[in-house]
Amino acid sequence: MMMNLFSSFDPSSKWNMSVNWTSAYMGLMILPATFWVIPSRFNLLWTKISLTLHNEFKILIGEKTKGSTIMFASLFNLILFSNFIGLFPYIFTSSSHLTMTLSLALPLWLSFMLFGWINNTIHMFAHLVPQGTPPILMPFMVLIESISNIIRPGTLAIRLSANMIAGHLLLTLLGNSGPLLNFYLLNLLFMIQLLLLTLEMAVSIIQSYVFTVLSTLYSSEVNYEFP
Template sequence: MKMMTNLFSVFDPSSSIFNISINWLSTFIGLLMIPSMYWFLPSRYHIIWINIMNILHKEFKTLLGNPNQKGTTLIFVSLFSLILFNNFMGLFPYIFTSTSHLTLTLMLALPLWLTFMIYGWLNHTQHMFTHLVPQGTPAILMPFMVCIETISNIIRPGTLAVRLTANMIAGHLLLTLLGNTGPSMMSVMVIILLIVQILLLILESAVAIIQSYVFAVLSTLYSSEVI
C-alpha cells in the first residue's frame, strides 16, 4: 500500500504556500503563450494557430449541423485549446499535470453535459424523448431501451472525464516508472532506456493532442443532439 501511495504521489498537488495548493496554477501557464503571438503580426506561430482554429471551427460546425447558431463552435474550440495547453504543460519537468486529475476534467465535463441536458429538456422535450427510443425498436423492448439510453446518457460526463484522466495518468506513470529504474541499470541499458523514454515522450505528445481533440469532438456531438 505504501509503495502504491509513493508511486501515485507524483500526481498529487503537494506544493503549497500557506496551505494553499499552487500546483493548480500550471493550468494558467498556457495563457502566457497566447499574448506572444500578437507582438508581431503575422508571426508564424499566429498563422499556424489561426489555421488550426479555422480547421476546428469548420469541423465542429459540420458536426453541429446547425448553421443558424452562430458562435456555437467557439466554446468547443476554446475547450480544445485549454485541454491541449494543459496536456502539453504536463510533459515539461516539474510542471503539475492538472488534466490528470478528475477535479479538473469532471469540472469541465459535468457543467457542459448538465447545460446541454437542461437546454434540451426545456426547449426540445419531445426531441429528447425520441432519443430515448431508437428508431425501429420493438414495442416489447422499449422499456429496456429507455433504461439503457438513460443510463448511457447519465454516465457521459463521467466517461469524458475518466477517459482524459486515465490517458494522461497512464503515460506519465509509465515514464515515471521507467525513469526510476535508470540509476540501477548498466550503461548500455541506460542508453536503451533513454531511447525508449524519448519514444514514449513523442507518443505522449500525440496523446496530448488526440485526447484534447476527442474531448472537444464528443462534447460537440453531445450538444448536437439537443440543438
Template sequence: MMMNLFSSFDPSSNLGLSLNWTSTLIGLLVIPPMFWVIPSRLSMFWTKIIFTLHTEFKILIVNKFQGSTLIFVSLFSLILFNNFLGLFPYIFTSTSHMTLTLALALPLWLSFMIYGWINNTIHMFAHLVPQGTPAVLMPFMVCIETISNIIRPGTLAVRLSANMIAGHLLMTLLGNTGPSLSLLMMNILLITQILLLILESAVSIIQSYVFAILSTLYSSEVN
C-alpha cells in the same frame, strides 16, 4: 585616450569575438514571437488550427448560433495547453485529475440536458428509443439509453484523466529504474523514454481533440 575610451564599445573588444551583438536579441526573447512578427509562423499555424476546428465543429453542431463553436475551440485549446504543460519536468499535470476534467465535462453536459429537455422535450424522449426498436425491447432500451446518457460526463472525465495518468505513470516507473541499470540498458531506457515522450505528445493532442469533438456531438443531440 579618447580612442581607448570609445574602443570599449567595439563589438570585437571581448575575447576577439562579436559577442556584444547578442545582447540585441535578448529583448526579442522576452516578447512572444506571436506579437513581434505579424503574422508569425506560430500565429499562422495556430490560426490555421482554430479555423480547421471551427469548420469541423460547425458541421457537427445542428443549432447554428453565432459563435457556438467558440466554446469548443476554447475547450480544445485549454486542454491541449494543460496536457503539454504536464510533459515538462516538475510541472503539475492538472488534466490528470478528475477535479479538473469533471469540472469541464459536467457543466457542459448539464447545460445540454437542461436546454434539450426544456426546449425540445419530444425530441429528447425520441432519443431514448432508437428507430426500429421492437415494442418488447422498448422499456429496456429506455433504461439503457438513460444510463448511457447519465454516465457521459463521467466517461469524458475518466477518459481524459486516465490517458494522462497512464503515460506519465509509465514514464515515471521506467525512469526510477535508471540508476540500477548498466550503461547499455541505460541507453535503451533513454531511447524508450524519448519514444514514450513522443507518444505522450500525440496522446495530448488526440485526447484534447476527442474531448472537444465528443462534447460537440453531445450538444448536437439535444437540438
C-alpha cells in the same frame, strides 16, 4: 522521495500552497502575441488550427447554433495546452486530475441536458428509443439510454484523466529503474523514454480532440430539431 506511485499526481506542493494548479493558466502568457501588428509563425499556426477546428465543428453542430464553435475550439486549446505543459519536468498535469476534467465535463453536459429538455422535450423523449426498436424492448432501451446519458460526464472526465495518468505513470516507472541499469541498458532506456514521450505528445493531441468532439456531438443531439 515519493510515498507511493501516484503521489506525483497529487495536487499539493512543499510550500503548503496549491500553486501547481497555475500550470493550467500559464497559457495566458502567450496571449499578448495575438495582438502583434505582424503575427508570428506560432500565431499563424494556431490560427490555422483554430480555423480547421471551426470548420469541422460547424459541420457537426450545424448552422443553427452559430458561435458555438468558438467555445469548443477554446476548450480544445485549454485541454491541449494542459496536456502539453504536463510533459515538462516538475510541472503538474492538471488534466490528469478529476477535479479539472470533471469540472469541464459536468457543466457542459448539464447545460446541454437542461437546454434540450426545456426547449426540445419531444426530441429528447424520442431519442431515448432508437428507431426500429421492437416494442417489447422499448422499456429496456429507455433505461439503457437514460443510464448512458447520465454517465456521459463521468466517461468524458475519466477517459481524459486516465489516459494522461497512464502515460505519465509508465514514464515514471521506467525512470525509477534508471539507477539500477548499466551504461548500455541506460542508453536503451533513454531511447525508450524518448519514444514514449513522443507517444505522449500524440496522446495529448488525440485526447483533447476526442474530448472536444464528443462534447460537440452531445451538443448537436440536443439541437437536432430545435428551430
